[in-house]
Amino acid sequence: MPIPLVDLTWQHSVIEPQVLPTLLDVMRRGAFIGGAAVEEFEADFARYCEVTHCVGVANGTDAIEIALRALHIGPGDEVIVPTNTFVATVEAVLRAGAIPRLVDCDDEYLLIDPRGVEAAISPRTRAVIAVHLYGQVAPMRDLAKIAEKHNLALIEDAAQCQGARLDGRRAGGLGHIAATSFYPGKNLGAYGDGGAVLTDDEGLARYARRLANHGSARKYHHPDIGFNSRLDALQAVILREKLRRLDDWNALRQEIAVYYSERLAEIDEVRVPTVRPGNEHVWHLYVIRIPRRDSVLAALNRAGIGAAVHYPIPVHLQPGYVGLGYRAGDFPVAERAATQILSLPIFPGMTTSQCDVVIDTLREALTVGETSPGDGSPLAHETGAVR
Secondary structure, eight states: OOBOSOOHHHHHHHHHHHHHHHHHHHHHHTOOBSSHHHHHHHHHHHHHHTOSEEEEESOHHHHHHHHHHHTTOOTTOEEEEESSSOTHHHHHHHHTTOEEEEEOBOTTTOOBOHHHHHHHOOTTEEEEEEEOOTTSOOOHHHHHHHHHHHTOEEEEEOTTOTTOEETTEETTSSSSEEEEEOOTTSSSOOSSOOEEEEESOHHHHHHHHHHHBTTOSBTTBOSSOOOBOOOBHHHHHHHHHHHTTHHHHHHHHHHHHHHHHHHHTTOTTOBOOOOOTTEEOOOSOEEEEOSSHHHHHHHHHHTTBOOBOSOSSOGGGSGGGGGGOOOTTSSHHHHHHHTTEEEEOOOTTOOHHHHHHHHHHHHHHHHHTOOOTTTTOGGGOSSOOOO
């Protein structure tokens, strides 16, 4: 049987008996936008993330832009962002009218490198976006010191780490404001798109909510220019039910990651992922590094294993972002990693037998040692990977 990168059918089978009656109730009442379902989820998720405020929005990209706009960051301002991230992080900065200043990642965890952040600060810098990548928190201790020293806002892109912790504190409550995504494949995923802004600052939360609702806190009164970005009630029902199980499902991911790492340690050519000190990793993705990545990926896919690459082209090398002024060689760690990284299937409900198939197929593909013209260059890929 094929082994997908993520299997959402298992999650649905678990929550279906609970959510169907509630979904039907929402549909019978016609309360599709806002209302009790959204308010209840927002309250539950804020409590879960250990923050005071949660503002549900339409998607994770909007959440980042709204966080920036709530901080009054816009034209002429610079925002420091890692180049090793999904393009939406940088896209949101540009949509807010600000200028992204890209920096490299570290070689051990592939997270934003604080040394690069410090070097990129200019008189126009207003904020740093810390991307919590693959399921673990960025180096927030170091970034918080830098932000305080230079009077910068510290924004979390927490789309890949619902439930992760640093020193016992939840992601989403570690900076001034956070953005997250409920894209279906996330650890906490909707049945469509969705996102949220999280903060302890009441003023930021109130302004973010207004921006997401056409700049309006009261119907037909628009003191700000906003846009339409609201979490709908049907998604809130799904998310609230999944949230009740998130810690248990993250624990299943952690068990799979431990099993992978133990068995993959036997294969010399595989570099397994590691966890930063103080972090509780929730393994949104299990990302290894290997030689001959493209040919190994092709072999796994031919065998029905849904491995993927997150991400094959760093943002600074994406054709749509050449206007930022970067070129190949500017961020060597991210560029080198883009030729080696491979995401293996991981999801709640995955069995040990499925893990064994993935590992054995990977071992065989590495042993064969096939090569292809695409191996070794992030520019060989024409398209990006799944989110």
